[in-house]
Amino acid sequence: MLQKKLDYGFNGYQVPFIPKAPRSARKRDCIRKKVEDNQMRAFDLLATVAGNLLLEREISQNTIVEKDQAVNVEDVVMEEQHDEVNPLKVEHCDQASAETPSLKLEPGLQAQALQYDAEGVVVPQHDDALNPASVIMSSDCLVKDDANHKIALNDDDNDKFCNHSAKPEQCSAVPKESCLLNLHECVEQLDKGELSPVNSNVIKGSEDVNFLDTKPPQAIGSDHSFKPILSADHYACGSVSLSRGNNVKVVTRDDDENFSGCTHPSIMKPTRWPAHIGGRKIRRLLASKYRRAAPKMNNGDLSDTELCYIYCGRKTGYKRQRSRRIYPFKKRKSFYYSLLPNNDGNIGYKGIYSPKKAIDSSASFDAVEHGGVPSVKVRIKSFRVPELFIEMPETGTIGSLKRTVMEALTTLLRGGLHVGVLFQGKKIRDDNRTLLQSGIGRNDLVESLSVTLEPNAVHTSPPISSEDNSLVLSSDVPEPPSRCPDAITIHQGTYHHSSDRPLNIVGHLIESDHDSAPSPAEISAEKGRVDSRALVALPEETPQALAMIPAHQKSKRAEMAQRRIRRPFSVAEVEALVQAVEKFGTGRWRDVKLRAFDNVKHRTYVDLKDKWKTLVHTARISPQQRRGKPVPQELLDRVLAAHAYWSQQQTKQQLKQPPNACPLL
DNA sequence: CTTAGGG
DNA sequence: CCCTAAG
Structure with missing residues (x-):
């Protein structure tokens, strides 16, 4: 532990490398x-x-x-x-x-x-x-x-x-x-x-x-x-x-x-x-x-x-x-x-x-x-x-x-x-x-x-x-x-x-x-x-x-794969998504993926979920506020309908599930 | 791995 | 799209 005392002068700290005992x-x-x-x-x-x-x-x-x-x-x-x-x-x-x-x-x-x-x-x-x-x-x-x-x-x-x-x-x-x-x-x-x-x-x-x-x-x-x-x-x-x-x-x-x-x-x-x-x-x-x-x-x-x-x-x-x-x-x-x-x-x-x-x-x-x-x-x-x-x-x-x-x-x-x-x-x-x-x-x-x-x-x-x-x-x-x-x-x-x-x-x-x-x-x-x-x-x-x-x-580095390129959903994709969600609901994105986008590898279920999120949002805002390729109103209506339906289902499930869970609340 | 949400 | 906490 003891080191040899070093002579440090003001004008030069010349001992950058102190010889040390070899390490293992x-x-x-x-x-x-x-x-x-x-x-x-x-x-x-x-x-x-x-x-x-x-x-x-x-x-x-x-x-x-x-x-x-x-x-x-x-x-x-x-x-x-x-x-x-x-x-x-x-x-x-x-x-x-x-x-x-x-x-x-x-x-x-x-x-x-x-x-x-x-x-x-x-x-x-x-x-x-x-x-x-x-x-x-x-x-x-x-x-x-x-x-x-x-x-x-x-x-x-x-x-x-x-x-x-x-x-x-x-x-x-x-x-x-x-x-x-x-x-x-x-x-x-x-x-x-x-x-x-x-x-x-x-x-x-x-x-x-x-x-x-x-x-x-x-x-x-x-x-x-x-x-x-x-x-x-x-x-x-x-x-x-x-x-x-x-x-x-x-x-x-x-x-x-x-x-x-x-x-x-x-x-x-x-x-x-x-x-x-x-x-x-x-x-x-x-x-x-x-x-x-x-x-x-x-x-x-x-x-x-x-x-x-x-x-x-x-x-x-x-x-x-x-x-x-x-x-x-x-x-x-x-x-x-x-x-x-x-x-x-x-x-x-x-x-x-x-x-x-x-x-x-x-x-x-x-x-x-x-x-x-x-x-x-x-x-x-x-x-x-x-x-x-x-x-x-x-x-x-x-x-x-x-x-x-x-x-x-x-x-x-x-x-x-x-x-x-x-x-x-x-x-x-x-x-x-x-x-x-x-x-x-x-x-x-x-x-x-x-x-x-x-x-x-x-x-x-x-x-x-x-x-x-x-x-x-x-x-x-x-x-x-x-x-x-x-x-x-x-x-x-x-x-x-x-x-x-x-x-x-x-x-x-x-x-x-x-x-x-x-x-x-x-x-x-x-x-x-x-x-x-x-x-x-x-x-x-x-x-x-x-x-x-x-x-x-x-x-x-390479792992830091750069952000994926943006790939806007086409109308066909939106339609497929809407259809799948109508069927499976908004909580089964894996199924949606498998059903509608199984062969589209760049669409993950997270992507689909995100897209649905934006679709719902898009459907709710005025057409003037929408950007990008316009989605047919018909699809947007279906989106709203499906979203409302499955949201309702979800709340129903939640009401059913915890009947005895903390009634005081 | 999936979901669900915020960013 | 990304990131992540949860499950």
Whole structure:
């Protein structure tokens, strides 16, 4: 259980994959199967990565907490150690709401290490260029001890946060320390095409890695973020006493199986999470926690700050959806994550291009000559995680807080992404067009190119092959932008708003039928194709649908047989139906089917029942109100007659059947 | 699988 | 037509 202590610097969370003891072959197989089954979706990997980080972080800074233990911050009691610490209390420094303690996570691009140039572009101080993707979050949510000393919830940041004044009004002034979640491996997955057709490094027609030159990569403005407000009611229970020593005494009321029971803590059983269930737990929690997500207001200049919010109602349904995999598309209306995009409809992800020419800070693409063939180099260094707003009760635990953060991240990213290309503000939808034809590659227009990451839960994202010259820029990804008006735009300093509708990112529930969350290493070891999503067209005229991404990818697959084509009943069919119903009545649709439509396989008895329903309705309304092919009035009269007759029969039956049933009623 | 109803 | 609870 004890992990080696990790050295997390502010400027780089460079330990995405902690070497872990090999798991059992069975679990590995489980994981592999998951991957092969497309259960492990794109940013499950992220979840795992970050989950690992999250967990690992729990044991950092001399505070060893058993993984994933819920820590009731109210109950944290430090054991007698040299550096004794008083019980901790959470202090929320969210100025927005007094009764809603919140943890505000603000992504920053290596906020500590980077400087901002005149245009607000972050300029890394040292070469992080080889760190293709990183996400930085900072937290100004503090834990306060009895001495009113703020202690960062962020274990790593204790040093920075301790001894700050505890005055809430000063909280905002607290330096926003950052932790860096290295998403390197996620990007590697991307590169392998296992996640989404996004390459962190795209080198077109060249293996030249010169573009990873020593010039500091360009980063983008710092304030782009979204804020998920997440209810954390689930976590309101459970406590643990931890020591600041090297071991932990954990007294936990775990709510693993009792999330819905948190309102009844008394019935909670002392259980304990497996030590390694971080990612999976997150996924499980997602189901119940994010069911009702809705956009939340943001503040400030959107176009400037690119704030996005996501929040989850405090009172969410806690019904566990255990068998989402079993009912892949039965519940697809559920589990929509809502995320209010920026003005441009793009959630606040930022990509950083590493220009070859440092002077041209906005240049993200380079046109170079390679072997006589002009090529364009593209490098997307990293993506930003937008600002998160997390709302949770004071009784929430540290662990729950961390998990909530993790969930927010995974929620945001889970759906997977696909790449869109914007050039000079216009979306290039023709994947077959060459860069040359599109005008991409001209140095003077390089700035006009941006890449969007768009929620990707509705289409296949073929892995990117290294031979594919188009790669990100004109990948052969099925082009669903029309269905994904909201996109994560990666562009130098500019977002391209494609919609101001809320972006709904859907988390899906991965049923945890295996014991452990796969470790990133295990995942990365999986070379199998992860993504084979079927394309499901969504009508463009349904804006809601456009923004909706179903939770479960599988639901979008072949099984999700598209709605049957509409086949209006012909007059002959209606007549046959009427005749059959006259004979069998309105409760024997199977017989009707067998009698009148036995050879018409596309007419099910449900269809016949439905048709009868509409026939009755049609017969009752005025002819002017009727639509479609007119049904002879004679038939409609028969419909009414038959309906009246059989309704009468039905009521008679009901009157006869329960003669002694509750006469009082 | 069928029914019955709501969507 | 779809989706589903019930039976």
